[in-house]
Amino acid sequence: MSLRWRLTLIYAGLLGLLLLVAGSLSYGALRHTLYAGLDDALRVFAEHQAKQDATLKFEPPPQVGDVLDAINRQQPIRMTVYDAVGKVVDWGPSRVGFLPRAGTRQVGAERVFTLRTASGWIQTSQSNQGVQASLRQILHLELLGVPLLLLLALALGYVLADRALRPVDQVSDLGARIARSGHSGERVPQASGTDELARLTRTINDMLSKLDSQMVRERLFAHASAHELRTPISVIRAATTLALEQERTPEQYRDVLQQVESVSEDMSALTHRLMLLATATRPAITQVVNLADITLMVSELHATEAHDKQLHLQTTVRDAETTGDFGALVLAAGNLLQNAIKYSPPRSSIQLSCDADTVSARLTVQDAGPGIPADELPRVTQPFQRGSQTQGLSGAGLGLALVQAVAESHGGQLELFNADAGGLRATLILPRQRRIY
Numbered sequence: 001m002s003l004r005w006r007l008t009l010i011y012a013g014l015l016g017l018l019l020l021v022a023g024s025l026s027y028g029a030l031r032h033t034l035y036a037g038l039d040d041a042l043r044v045f046a047e048h049q050a051k052q053d054a055t056l057k058f059e060p061p062p063q064v065g066d067v068l069d070a071i072n073r074q075q076p077i078r079m080t081v082y083d084a085v086g087k088v089v090d091w092g093p094s095r096v097g098f099l100p101r102a103g104t105r106q107v108g109a110e111r112v113f114t115l116r117t118a119s120g121w122i123q124t125s126q127s128n129q130g131v132q133a134s135l136r137q138i139l140h141l142e143l144l145g146v147p148l149l150l151l152l153a154l155a156l157g158y159v160l161a162d163r164a165l166r167p168v169d170q171v172s173d174l175g176a177r178i179a180r181s182g183h184s185g186e187r188v189p190q191a192s193g194t195d196e197l198a199r200l201t202r203t204i205n206d207m208l209s210k211l212d213s214q215m216v217r218e219r220l221f222a223h224a225s226a227h228e229l230r231t232p233i234s235v236i237r238a239a240t241t242l243a244l245e246q247e248r249t250p251e252q253y254r255d256v257l258q259q260v261e262s263v264s265e266d267m268s269a270l271t272h273r274l275m276l277l278a279t280a281t282r283p284a285i286t287q288v289v290n291l292a293d294i295t296l297m298v299s300e301l302h303a304t305e306a307h308d309k310q311l312h313l314q315t316t317v318r319d320a321e322t323t324g325d326f327g328a329l330v331l332a333a334g335n336l337l338q339n340a341i342k343y344s345p346p347r348s349s350i351q352l353s354c355d356a357d358t359v360s361a362r363l364t365v366q367d368a369g370p371g372i373p374a375d376e377l378p379r380v381t382q383p384f385q386r387g388s389q390t391q392g393l394s395g396a397g398l399g400l401a402l403v404q405a406v407a408e409s410h411g412g413q414l415e416l417f418n419a420d421a422g423g424l425r426a427t428l429i430l431p432r433q434r435r436i437y
Helices: 003-055 062-074 129-181 196-245 250-280 291-301 303-308 326-343 399-409
Strands: 077-083 088-090 103-107 110-116 120-127 287-290 312-317 321-324 349-356 360-366 413-418 424-431
Touching (some): 003 077, 003 129, 129 196, 196 250, 287 291, 287 326, 291 326, 291 349, 303 326, 321 326, 326 349, 326 360, 326 399, 326 424, 399 424
Parallel strands (some): 312 349
Antiparallel strands (some): 077 088, 077 120, 287 321, 360 424, 413 424
């Protein structure tokens, strides 16, 4: 059974139960009201007769009494006056006989009210056939109306369920198409409003957008990796092929091996950074991390490199707690500092600092290098992309890409811009509290 029909039947069942309860309560209330009205009429009639008996001492002649008895028998309410021992005194015979007990009771089809007076009893009665007819009519209407309402509820419930689940069908169909074609460029039609279905379609579209961009990055990453590895592999193959073409002296073989070793070390360093970049895109291990600790640790780890290049490393720390993977953040901060050391001229200063506000925590590295042209800033965070100012310097263009991957995995971002005084300012911005799913 489909989800639509399950929701429809559940809705119809609940509605049927509510209608049954409401119908029972309304039927009971109506029955009580009708019988209460009948009882009040009998009581008022009896009390009125009791007042007359107390104030009037009129004894009609026998002929008049017979006429009054005949009139009494034709009235809807039959009244009989008894003395203390149960003998009929006035108003003709009762339909149910003498009942020496005050109050209201049901005797067969008669509703009877008995009033105790000083001289005896006054009994009024009326058939409840009118009440029963009204109740039967209400019951028939309910028995006829409830099934019709349930059928209408089934139809409306199915329409509402179909409309509510239509975005789910669209998501399912889209997922099936993407699974068949392998293309994640399609999107679910955006539901209007701010309800759950609108949030669902927005979430699915956001997920597909991120998935699409991730797939694009992975394809570009694979092509760029193959391109970067092709050159050293070609160098190794060419060197070994030339060495094997003819006999060489030991010194020549040693030169070839040294060349292969140098290229292999470059390849090893490149593959290591590729592995770091691949692991940096994974979800971060969430723990409380203080960027002040990371700033101090990174400055100590790379102090020797800065000293060898005669660079002055200025470190300013403030408490900047966030949540994330301590090791990944140390790696990202270290890459920013290594880039600053690489591109800063000797005897210049590098400023390394961290701070925070109520929303985010920031780690900033300001170098004194040539900076990056503004039109090149968006692409230098992609793997194997380098600025035009870095020609002649070693590197594969993976440092900023790695920092960008770490920032995204932590729900943050990497901001790059050229400072007014010169040099590049790189800021790693992380949320103070990241929601964990």
